[in-house]
Amino acid sequence: MLDAKIPEGPLEEKWNYYKSHTKLVNPANRKKIDVIVVGTGLAGSAIAASLGEMGYRVKSFCFQDTARRAHSVAAQGGVNACKNYKNDGDSVFRMFYDTIKGGDFRSREANVYRLAECSANLIDQAVAQGVPFGREYAGYLNNRSFGGVQVSRTFYARGQTGQQLLLGAYQALMRQVHAGHVQLSTRHEMLELVVIDGKARGVIVRDLVTGALERHGAHAVVLATGGFGKIYFLSTLAMGCNGSAIWRAHKKGALIANPSWTQIHPTSLPQSGEYQSKLTLMSESLRNDGRIWVPKKEDDQRPPNQIPEEERDYYLERRYPAFGNLTPRDIASRAAKERIDAGYGIGPLKNAVYLDFSRAIGEQGEDKIREKYGNLFRMYQKITNVNAYTEPMRISPAAHFSMGGLWVDYELMTSIPGLYALGESNFADHGANRLGANSLLQACVDGYFIAPYTMANFLADEIRTGPIDTKHPAFEAAEEQVKAQLRMLENIQGKHPADYFHRNLGRVLYDKCGLSRSAAGLSSAIADIQQLRHDFYKQLYVPRGFAINTELEKAGRVADYLELGELMCHDALTRNESCGAHFREEYQTPDGEAMRNDKDFAFISAWEWQGANNPPLLHKEPLHFEFVTPTVRSYK
Amino acid sequence: MRIRLKIWRQESNETSGRMESYELKDVNEEMSFLEMLDVLNEQLMEKGIRPVEFDHDCREGICGQCGVMINGEPHGPLQHTTTCQLHMRTFRDGAEIYIEPFRADAFPVKCDLKIDRSAFDRIIQSGGFISVDTGQAPEANTTRISVPVAESAFDSAACIGCGACVAACKNASAALFTSAKITHLVKLPQGQTEAQERVLKMVSQMDAEGFGHCTNTEACEAACPQEISVLNIARMNWEYNKAHIMRK
Incomplete structure (x- = not known):
């Protein structure tokens, strides 16, 4: 049933072959075609701007007060591209191999190869837009290295690469808004997908200022709505990040793939109290010069600078000498959890490890370190009141990135014809673990270089369709359903606000569907979540009768999380192996490494919604490895 | 910490606003300023009072969505710091804090502290x-x-x-x-x-x-x-x- 539509032929020719044979829409016909794009992060802005430039009529939506605030803005470290400017052996194939290996051989070869293939173009595009990437003194672009690879292929704009890339995409989008090709609605949240005759034909959105519901029709709908790591409540994500757009599409028939594969980022700031709303990320680039350690003595109360060198356990360097502090994120996070759980955690809640720059400062000088990471050290000081030039940082793992998401084929189309998912909202390229600096890349490549081609292949057959009528009964029904849900949430009038349930859900997921999972834990998590959902619909409190109503927005998102969370547990429970971010305690080697099972689990789990009270239905898309041989992923 | 708050409340662009007084008794100095507002809102809801609407998103100082006047200063007393990166340790116990939206004719108030930028x-x-x-871009290093x-x-x-x-x-x-x-x-x-x-x-x-x-x-x-x-x-x-x- 699941056809990924991978083109035939050698790996390096698939995308060219596809592009040369895909259907096109004549420029004169493009103005007859409407496309809705939900989300204005890198993927959303890039596709909306690109389609606008080509002459399509685009409607773009975001819930923030301006498109420039989408959470791509917060990515710090960099964006990968195989330009091989460093002459250190990089190539498209090597980047493809690093990515597929980093993902623990749980992604499609063709998709990953295409990601690497298009990466170089992205740097060209961004530079042309005015993105001020870091440069060498001769004026050429500079690179740094990142976790999981042995070449320097990461382009960066200080510690604000995401911000600068997003501003480039945002400015391209603003240019199209000015040209009249894109109609942008900020402070609008998508609450339903409209499907007519099996095709995605529109959305219902809520104007977050007036509270009014609006119908918008189009020939295709693009979801570029980011990841759902905020489901863990405490995460590195923005407060508004949510899974509602993809979840509502899921309930209309779109499959969700590998939802339990969440990247837990190793270098975030630890939690300090109950009131806490988010965990701030410290860029992975810090691991280029920082060394991670815990005291060798359990429950060591001494301040870090009084613990002598020989009493420190640099556990990443000890366990993974080949990659040391630059092991991929899943491994670094799990190793931290292992030490913390064993009682060696540091800080008042014993939930952190040290990230120490003393050696780098000794070797390179404080000025050099300040030049590289000054903004991160400053941010660290603002939040913790600690000067990391003189004392090591305290860091801890935190939920970060959703490798899972809407199932898409090679064309980035979901299982609903005409519905596309781009960037973090799809599942496609990162397998079971994403490499650092590949997320900005994937969002951009999906938006600038892939979807403009693949969507034309679908839209070519829509030039005779005519405008989509929003008076169609499917729009009526969708709007009524949204209206009923909002009314229902407001009318419960219980005693707990949405955050109460969200926090509890996050706790269950961190404990039982986080860095390590077990069959028993996951089964009990499913029961916990079902109970929590039951309580939510009995005890939720939402202030009633206000147009601007943040609590109502949150309640809708938490309602979706309470269903999505259960699906994550089902997904993790059925995968009886350990791979990437998915670590099942039952499946590990004697020295605690992940034990993958290629014989039984070399497939993508794509889940179909069966109604709120029925278990979801699993579809398997087998993964074929024609060009690489899955190996044990060793960073030792 | 004990904090007294005076906050601008305005239901919508059409209605007029006023300052309201609130008090928080157990503020932790490690809290961020916005987390303090989260706690206030939970307490207001318990009393059936409409929570204070304010803009915020990333809470790490980069998205630019947060921003209020704190005691007459945009983003508060710390230099070069967004509202979300301000922590309560900046204030003394018993402090009185005035919170208002950014004011400008070109930034109409939408609700409480939310404005239209x-x-x-x-x-x-x-x-x-x-x-x-x-697609038009030349090779980056040219x-x-x-x-x-x-x-x-x-x-x-x-x-x-x-x-x-x-x-x-x-x-x-x-x-x-x-x-x-x-x-x-x-x-x-x-x-x-x-x-x-x-x-x-x-x-x-x-x-x-x-x-x-x-x-x-x-x-x-x-x-x-x-x-x-x-x-x-x-x-x-x-x-x-x-x-x-x-x-x-």
């Missing part, structure tokens, strides 16, 4: 970009840009669009915001082709939005979380005059 988007739309369609030029363009590009500069200015001028984008793009070789047209259009849009004129008080730079320099405004004025002369 879409005027900034329209300034960017008028010309704050380099016109390059997807243009060499020296480190000082790239770094100084970055300093201008770092603007997060929060609006503190407007709120700090007695004229509610958007000169710092507008000039930062003009300067970012004009300093780079890629941005020079359109420099003349860009500065004329952006300045004219800035005026049309109802922002006031810059009178060089430099309050904007002092309030800017990203330390954007007023020299950007000088650059904008220079580019603007140059463009006018060149046009004739």
